[in-house]
Amino acid sequence: MPELPEVETIKNEITPHLLGQRITDVNLLWEGIARHISLEELCSNAIGKVINSISRRGKYLILKLDNNGKFLIFHLKMSGSLLLRPASAEIPKYTRAIIQLDNGTKIFFRDPRKFGRIWLVDKSEEITGELGPEPLENSFTPECLAQILAKRHGPIKALLTDQTLIAGIGNMYADEALFAAGIHPLRAGSSLTENEIKRLHRAIQQVLEAGIYHKGASIVNYYRPDGSEGTAHNEFKVAHQRGKPCPVCGGPVERILVRGRGTYFCPKCQK
DNA sequence: CCCGGAACCTGAAGGC
DNA sequence: TGCCTTCAGGTTCCGG
Numbered sequence: 001m002p003e004l005p006e007v008e009t010i011k012n013e014i015t016p017h018l019l020g021q022r023i024t025d026v027n028l029l030w031e032g033i034a035r036h037i038s039l040e041e042l043c044s045n046a047i048g049k050v051i052n053s054i055s056r057r058g059k060y061l062i063l064k065l066d067n068n069g070k071f072l073i074f075h076l077k078m079s080g081s082l083l084l085r086p087a088s089a090e091i092p093k094y095t096r097a098i099i100q101l102d103n104g105t106k107i108f109f110r111d112p113r114k115f116g117r118i119w120l121v122d123k124s125e126e127i128t129g130e131l132g133p134e135p136l137e138n139s140f141t142p143e144c145l146a147q148i149l150a151k152r153h154g155p156i157k158a159l160l161t162d163q164t165l166i167a168g169i170g171n172m173y174a175d176e177a178l179f180a181a182g183i184h185p186l187r188a189g190s191s192l193t194e195n196e197i198k199r200l201h202r203a204i205q206q207v208l209e210a211g212i213y214h215k216g217a218s219i220v221n222y223y224r225p226d227g228s229e230g231t232a233h234n235e236f237k238v239a240h241q242r243g244k245p246c247p248v249c250g251g252p253v254e255r256i257l258v259r260g261r262g263t264y265f266c267p268k269c270q271k
Numbered sequence: 272c273c274c275g276g277a278a279c280c281t282g283a284a285g286g287c
Numbered sequence: 288t289g290c291c292t293t294c295a296g297g298t299t300c301c302g303g
Contacts, residue, residue: 001296059297077297079281094281113280115297154274163298171296220283220295259275261296278300286292 002076003059004135004168005211005232006222010082011056013225017084017105018063022050025100033096033109034118045070045120046099057128058167064124071124077115079221083108112221131167135204140166142201149189149197156192157185157258160204169204172217175239175264176207184270185256185263210235238264 002010023046028034034042049065051072056062061082063072074082083092087104097109097118109116119127132148133140148165149156159165160174169177178185180203183196192200216222216230219240223229233240237247242255246266256263 003297075297077280078295111280112282113295115280117298152273158274161297260277262294274303276300276302279298280295282295284292284294287290 001078001170001172001219002080002216002222003170003173003211004056004208005173005214006216006230007056007059007061007076007168008212009216009230010076010225011054011061014082014084014107015054017103017225018051018054018101018107020050020052021101021103021105023047023065023099024102025098027098027100028096029091029098030096030114032114033111033116034120036117037120042118042120046072051101057124057134058131058163059170060128060131062124062128069122071119071121071127073119073121073124073127074109075117076111077113077117079113080109080111080116081221081223082225083110083223083227084225110223128167130164132163132165133167135166135168136208140201140205142198145201145204146194146197149192152189154189155186155258156183156189156200157261157263159189161261166204168208171261171263172219172233172236172239173204173207173211176236177203179203179238179265179270180207182270184267185258185265238266240264 026043026046049067051063052066053064061074084105087106092108092110094110094112095108096111099107160169181200211232214232217232218229219233238253241253243252249268251268253264
Protein backbone atom coordinates (compact mmCIF):
# COMPACT_ATOMS: atom_id res chain seq x y z
CA MET A 1 0.00 0.00 0.00
CA PRO A 2 1.52 3.31 -1.00
CA GLU A 3 2.08 5.56 2.01
CA LEU A 4 4.44 8.51 2.38
CA PRO A 5 7.71 6.57 1.83
CA GLU A 6 6.31 4.76 -1.20
CA VAL A 7 4.95 7.92 -2.83
CA GLU A 8 8.21 9.74 -2.04
CA THR A 9 10.15 6.92 -3.73
CA ILE A 10 7.89 7.06 -6.78
CA LYS A 11 8.29 10.85 -6.94
CA ASN A 12 12.08 10.57 -6.73
CA GLU A 13 12.25 7.87 -9.38
CA ILE A 14 9.86 9.39 -11.94
CA THR A 15 11.24 12.93 -11.69
CA PRO A 16 14.27 12.43 -14.00
CA HIS A 17 11.99 10.94 -16.66
CA LEU A 18 9.16 13.48 -16.39
CA LEU A 19 10.73 16.82 -15.60
CA GLY A 20 10.62 19.19 -18.57
CA GLN A 21 8.76 16.68 -20.75
CA ARG A 22 5.71 17.60 -22.79
CA ILE A 23 2.54 15.50 -22.47
CA THR A 24 1.60 14.33 -25.96
CA ASP A 25 -1.41 12.14 -25.16
CA VAL A 26 -3.73 11.08 -22.35
CA ASN A 27 -5.68 7.84 -22.55
CA LEU A 28 -8.18 6.51 -20.03
CA LEU A 29 -8.89 2.78 -20.05
CA TRP A 30 -11.31 3.26 -17.13
CA GLU A 31 -12.91 6.69 -17.03
CA GLY A 32 -13.80 6.43 -13.34
CA ILE A 33 -10.18 7.16 -12.48
CA ALA A 34 -10.70 10.81 -13.50
CA ARG A 35 -14.34 11.13 -12.49
CA HIS A 36 -13.88 14.68 -11.19
CA ILE A 37 -13.26 16.05 -14.67
CA SER A 38 -14.55 15.32 -18.15
CA LEU A 39 -12.25 13.45 -20.50
CA GLU A 40 -12.37 16.39 -22.93
CA GLU A 41 -11.36 18.89 -20.26
CA LEU A 42 -8.60 16.62 -18.97
CA CYS A 43 -7.12 16.16 -22.43
CA SER A 44 -7.41 19.78 -23.51
CA ASN A 45 -5.73 20.96 -20.30
CA ALA A 46 -2.94 18.36 -20.22
CA ILE A 47 -1.99 17.56 -23.81
CA GLY A 48 0.71 19.86 -25.11
CA LYS A 49 1.69 21.06 -21.63
CA VAL A 50 5.16 20.67 -20.11
CA ILE A 51 5.66 19.11 -16.66
CA ASN A 52 7.72 21.70 -14.83
CA SER A 53 7.71 20.33 -11.30
CA ILE A 54 6.91 17.10 -9.47
CA SER A 55 6.17 17.11 -5.77
CA ARG A 56 4.51 15.08 -3.03
CA ARG A 57 2.07 16.19 -0.36
CA GLY A 58 0.98 13.44 2.02
CA LYS A 59 0.20 10.52 -0.26
CA TYR A 60 -0.60 12.73 -3.26
CA LEU A 61 1.71 13.12 -6.28
CA ILE A 62 1.50 16.58 -7.84
CA LEU A 63 2.64 17.49 -11.36
CA LYS A 64 2.68 21.20 -12.14
CA LEU A 65 2.02 21.98 -15.78
CA ASP A 66 3.68 24.83 -17.59
CA ASN A 67 1.77 27.17 -19.90
CA ASN A 68 -1.49 27.00 -17.94
CA GLY A 69 -0.17 26.65 -14.38
CA LYS A 70 -2.61 23.84 -13.61
CA PHE A 71 -1.90 20.78 -11.51
CA LEU A 72 -2.23 17.14 -12.48
CA ILE A 73 -2.63 15.19 -9.23
CA PHE A 74 -2.51 11.43 -8.61
CA HIS A 75 -3.53 9.36 -5.62
CA LEU A 76 -2.63 5.66 -5.76
CA LYS A 77 -4.87 4.77 -2.80
CA MET A 78 -4.37 1.10 -1.87
CA SER A 79 -3.43 -0.76 -4.99
CA GLY A 80 -2.19 1.80 -7.52
CA SER A 81 1.24 2.03 -9.12
CA LEU A 82 2.90 4.09 -11.84
CA LEU A 83 5.03 2.22 -14.36
CA LEU A 84 7.29 4.01 -16.83
CA ARG A 85 7.82 2.10 -20.06
CA PRO A 86 8.82 2.86 -23.64
CA ALA A 87 5.92 3.84 -25.89
CA SER A 88 6.20 0.51 -27.69
CA ALA A 89 5.61 -1.51 -24.50
CA GLU A 90 2.53 -3.68 -24.10
CA ILE A 91 -0.17 -2.29 -21.84
CA PRO A 92 0.29 -3.86 -18.39
CA LYS A 93 -2.67 -5.62 -16.80
CA TYR A 94 -4.95 -3.37 -14.71
CA THR A 95 -3.80 -0.20 -16.49
CA ARG A 96 -6.47 2.48 -15.96
CA ALA A 97 -4.74 5.48 -17.57
CA ILE A 98 -1.83 6.10 -19.92
CA ILE A 99 0.05 9.39 -20.25
CA GLN A 100 2.44 9.68 -23.16
CA LEU A 101 5.46 12.01 -23.05
CA ASP A 102 7.40 13.45 -25.96
CA ASN A 103 10.61 11.66 -24.89
CA GLY A 104 8.96 8.37 -25.83
CA THR A 105 8.02 7.38 -22.28
CA LYS A 106 4.57 6.19 -21.33
CA ILE A 107 3.27 6.49 -17.77
CA PHE A 108 0.99 3.53 -17.01
CA PHE A 109 -1.30 4.12 -14.02
CA ARG A 110 -2.10 0.57 -12.89
CA ASP A 111 -4.70 -0.06 -10.21
CA PRO A 112 -6.37 -3.48 -9.80
CA ARG A 113 -8.94 -2.22 -7.31
CA LYS A 114 -9.93 1.04 -9.01
CA PHE A 115 -9.52 3.14 -5.86
CA GLY A 116 -6.87 5.42 -7.41
CA ARG A 117 -7.79 8.84 -8.76
CA ILE A 118 -6.50 11.55 -11.11
CA TRP A 119 -7.47 15.21 -10.74
CA LEU A 120 -6.69 18.31 -12.79
CA VAL A 121 -7.13 21.52 -10.83
CA ASP A 122 -6.20 25.20 -10.87
CA LYS A 123 -4.71 25.09 -7.37
CA SER A 124 -3.27 21.98 -5.70
CA GLU A 125 -4.79 23.09 -2.38
CA GLU A 126 -8.20 22.19 -3.80
CA ILE A 127 -7.11 18.59 -3.24
CA THR A 128 -4.48 18.81 -0.49
CA GLY A 129 -5.81 21.76 1.49
CA GLU A 130 -7.20 19.74 4.38
CA LEU A 131 -4.04 17.73 5.00
CA GLY A 132 -2.13 17.97 8.27
CA PRO A 133 1.58 18.82 8.49
CA GLU A 134 4.30 16.89 6.67
CA PRO A 135 5.89 14.67 9.33
CA LEU A 136 9.41 14.91 7.86
CA GLU A 137 9.52 18.70 7.69
CA ASN A 138 11.37 20.69 10.34
CA SER A 139 8.17 22.46 11.30
CA PHE A 140 6.77 19.14 12.57
CA THR A 141 8.10 19.25 16.14
CA PRO A 142 7.24 17.24 19.27
CA GLU A 143 5.28 20.29 20.45
CA CYS A 144 3.36 20.20 17.18
CA LEU A 145 2.51 16.52 17.75
CA ALA A 146 1.50 17.25 21.35
CA GLN A 147 -0.91 19.93 20.16
CA ILE A 148 -2.41 17.52 17.60
CA LEU A 149 -3.00 14.82 20.23
CA ALA A 150 -4.26 17.04 23.03
CA LYS A 151 -8.00 16.69 23.69
CA ARG A 152 -8.34 13.85 21.18
CA HIS A 153 -9.70 10.76 22.83
CA GLY A 154 -9.63 8.41 19.86
CA PRO A 155 -7.11 5.55 19.71
CA ILE A 156 -3.62 6.80 18.86
CA LYS A 157 -3.43 4.36 15.94
CA ALA A 158 -6.47 5.99 14.32
CA LEU A 159 -5.14 9.50 15.00
CA LEU A 160 -1.81 8.72 13.33
CA THR A 161 -3.55 7.58 10.14
CA ASP A 162 -5.93 10.58 10.03
CA GLN A 163 -4.59 12.59 7.10
CA THR A 164 -6.11 15.84 8.39
CA LEU A 165 -3.97 15.54 11.54
CA ILE A 166 -0.67 14.34 10.01
CA ALA A 167 -0.18 13.74 6.28
CA GLY A 168 1.23 10.57 4.80
CA ILE A 169 1.13 7.95 7.57
CA GLY A 170 -0.89 4.84 6.70
CA ASN A 171 -1.62 1.53 8.35
CA MET A 172 1.85 -0.04 8.06
CA TYR A 173 3.97 2.88 9.26
CA ALA A 174 1.55 3.75 12.06
CA ASP A 175 2.02 0.24 13.49
CA GLU A 176 5.81 0.47 13.10
CA ALA A 177 5.99 3.91 14.73
CA LEU A 178 3.88 2.82 17.72
CA PHE A 179 6.04 -0.25 18.23
CA ALA A 180 9.24 1.80 18.03
CA ALA A 181 7.81 4.19 20.62
CA GLY A 182 6.50 1.39 22.88
CA ILE A 183 2.94 2.70 22.82
CA HIS A 184 -0.18 0.54 22.68
CA PRO A 185 -2.30 1.32 19.58
CA LEU A 186 -5.51 1.66 21.61
CA ARG A 187 -4.19 4.35 23.96
CA ALA A 188 -6.23 7.54 23.76
CA GLY A 189 -4.28 10.32 22.06
CA SER A 190 -4.79 12.66 25.01
CA SER A 191 -3.40 10.08 27.45
CA LEU A 192 0.15 10.18 26.08
CA THR A 193 2.75 11.71 28.37
CA GLU A 194 5.22 14.35 27.22
CA ASN A 195 7.92 11.70 27.16
CA GLU A 196 5.81 9.30 25.11
CA ILE A 197 5.01 12.06 22.62
CA LYS A 198 8.73 12.77 22.22
CA ARG A 199 9.41 9.07 21.62
CA LEU A 200 6.52 8.83 19.15
CA HIS A 201 7.64 11.91 17.25
CA ARG A 202 11.12 10.45 16.88
CA ALA A 203 9.70 7.04 15.93
CA ILE A 204 7.47 8.51 13.21
CA GLN A 205 10.41 10.23 11.56
CA GLN A 206 12.65 7.17 11.92
CA VAL A 207 10.23 4.66 10.38
CA LEU A 208 9.32 6.99 7.50
CA GLU A 209 12.97 7.76 6.74
CA ALA A 210 13.83 4.06 6.88
CA GLY A 211 10.97 3.38 4.49
CA ILE A 212 12.30 5.94 2.02
CA TYR A 213 15.85 4.60 2.38
CA HIS A 214 14.61 1.10 1.49
CA LYS A 215 12.54 2.43 -1.45
CA GLY A 216 9.18 1.56 0.06
CA ALA A 217 7.45 -1.56 1.36
CA SER A 218 6.05 -4.06 -1.13
CA ILE A 219 3.61 -5.92 1.11
CA VAL A 220 0.91 -5.91 -1.56
CA ASN A 221 0.52 -4.00 -4.80
CA TYR A 222 3.39 -1.55 -4.46
CA TYR A 223 5.89 -1.33 -7.28
CA ARG A 224 8.57 1.19 -8.12
CA PRO A 225 8.26 2.91 -11.53
CA ASP A 226 10.64 0.38 -13.11
CA GLY A 227 8.42 -2.49 -11.89
CA SER A 228 10.76 -3.61 -9.09
CA GLU A 229 9.76 -3.94 -5.45
CA GLY A 230 10.91 -1.98 -2.42
CA THR A 231 12.56 -3.71 0.52
CA ALA A 232 11.26 -1.70 3.49
CA HIS A 233 8.91 -4.52 4.53
CA ASN A 234 11.95 -6.68 5.28
CA GLU A 235 12.73 -4.25 8.10
CA PHE A 236 9.23 -4.28 9.59
CA LYS A 237 9.18 -5.39 13.21
CA VAL A 238 5.42 -5.82 13.74
CA ALA A 239 3.48 -4.66 10.67
CA HIS A 240 2.02 -7.72 8.92
CA GLN A 241 4.05 -10.01 11.23
CA ARG A 242 1.21 -11.77 13.05
CA GLY A 243 2.43 -14.67 15.17
CA LYS A 244 6.10 -13.97 14.53
CA PRO A 245 8.36 -13.25 17.51
CA CYS A 246 8.70 -9.67 18.66
CA PRO A 247 12.32 -8.65 17.94
CA VAL A 248 12.62 -7.16 21.44
CA CYS A 249 10.93 -9.64 23.82
CA GLY A 250 10.42 -12.68 21.60
CA GLY A 251 6.70 -12.90 22.34
CA PRO A 252 4.23 -13.31 19.47
CA VAL A 253 3.11 -10.25 17.51
CA GLU A 254 -0.67 -9.88 17.79
CA ARG A 255 -3.25 -8.50 15.39
CA ILE A 256 -6.33 -6.61 16.50
CA LEU A 257 -8.82 -4.37 14.73
CA VAL A 258 -8.67 -0.63 15.41
CA ARG A 259 -11.40 1.33 13.65
CA GLY A 260 -11.82 -1.65 11.35
CA ARG A 261 -8.16 -1.72 10.34
CA GLY A 262 -5.74 -4.58 10.94
CA THR A 263 -3.32 -3.45 13.64
CA TYR A 264 -0.16 -5.35 14.54
CA PHE A 265 1.61 -4.83 17.87
CA CYS A 266 3.50 -6.49 20.70
CA PRO A 267 1.30 -6.62 23.83
CA LYS A 268 4.36 -6.98 26.09
CA CYS A 269 6.42 -4.10 24.67
CA GLN A 270 3.60 -1.66 23.93
CA LYS A 271 1.80 -0.27 26.97
C1' DC B 272 -16.31 19.32 16.75
C1' DC B 273 -15.44 14.47 17.68
C1' DC B 274 -15.96 9.71 16.89
C1' DG B 275 -17.14 5.29 14.62
C1' DG B 276 -18.75 2.57 10.91
C1' DA B 277 -20.20 1.68 6.02
C1' DA B 278 -19.12 2.14 1.23
C1' DC B 279 -16.20 2.09 -2.67
C1' DC B 280 -13.48 -1.96 -5.34
C1' DT B 281 -11.52 -6.64 -6.82
C1' DG B 282 -7.86 -10.20 -6.25
C1' DA B 283 -6.35 -13.51 -2.93
C1' DA B 284 -7.09 -16.81 0.45
C1' DG B 285 -9.70 -20.00 3.07
C1' DG B 286 -13.77 -23.11 3.97
C1' DC B 287 -16.60 -26.80 2.60
C1' DT C 288 -11.79 -29.07 -8.46
C1' DG C 289 -14.80 -25.29 -7.71
C1' DC C 290 -18.00 -22.33 -5.74
C1' DC C 291 -18.77 -19.25 -2.05
C1' DT C 292 -17.47 -16.14 1.64
C1' DT C 293 -14.31 -13.22 3.80
C1' DC C 294 -10.53 -10.10 4.01
C1' DA C 295 -7.43 -6.26 2.73
C1' DG C 296 -7.24 -0.72 3.65
C1' DG C 297 -7.03 5.02 1.87
C1' DT C 298 -10.43 8.05 1.72
C1' DT C 299 -15.14 9.92 1.77
C1' DC C 300 -19.54 10.09 3.49
C1' DC C 301 -23.03 9.74 6.93
C1' DG C 302 -25.10 9.20 11.42
C1' DG C 303 -24.93 9.72 16.51
